[in-house]
Amino acid sequence: MTDAGRRLAPVASLIAGLVIGLMGAFVQAHRSVLVLGDRYMVLPWGVVIVLAVLVVAIRGVTLGSKSRWSGWLLLAGWIAMTVFLASETAGGDIAISSGFRQWAYLLVGAVIGSAVATLPGRPLRPTPVRDLDAV
Numbered sequence: 001m002t003d004a005g006r007r008l009a010p011v012a013s014l015i016a017g018l019v020i021g022l023m024g025a026f027v028q029a030h031r032s033v034l035v036l037g038d039r040y041m042v043l044p045w046g047v048v049i050v051l052a053v054l055v056v057a058i059r060g061v062t063l064g065s066k067s068r069w070s071g072w073l074l075l076a077g078w079i080a081m082t083v084f085l086a087s088e089t090a091g092g093d094i095a096i097s098s099g100f101r102q103w104a105y106l107l108v109g110a111v112i113g114s115a116v117a118t119l120p121g122r123p124l125r126p127t128p129v130r131d132l133d134a135v
Contacts (some may be wrong), residue, residue, distance in 0.1 A: 006065070009065040009067070010065075010067075013070040013071070014076065016057060016074055017057075017073065017074035017079075017081070018081045020050070021078040024050035024078070024109075025081070025095040028105045029096075030046030031044045044101050044104075050105070051108060054109055054113055059116050062121050066122055071116065075117050079109075082105075
């Protein structure tokens, strides 16, 4: 990675986190309701998609920049935008309401995102063992 790329990676990661948080705030509300006789089951596919995108983005940024900082900045951008959109505005509007699915989206995203951001910035590969007797 070039020197300019190393300087722009954290900024791009933060912006990517803000965009994922903005889009995720509206996508996480999507769900499918299956009616099974007199019972129903809610499938929160929006939450699953957004959290999968978040995990893949954090891991991709971390591996691409070879730095955990980029992954943490992406997660910080996502959390900042998510908390901002979950707070009530002066007009009373909120993008993320306070239901169980929304709390799960916020808390599971923060926990899984933190776990993925702490992984090393390069893939773990076993180092080849050199046979000194063969030399």
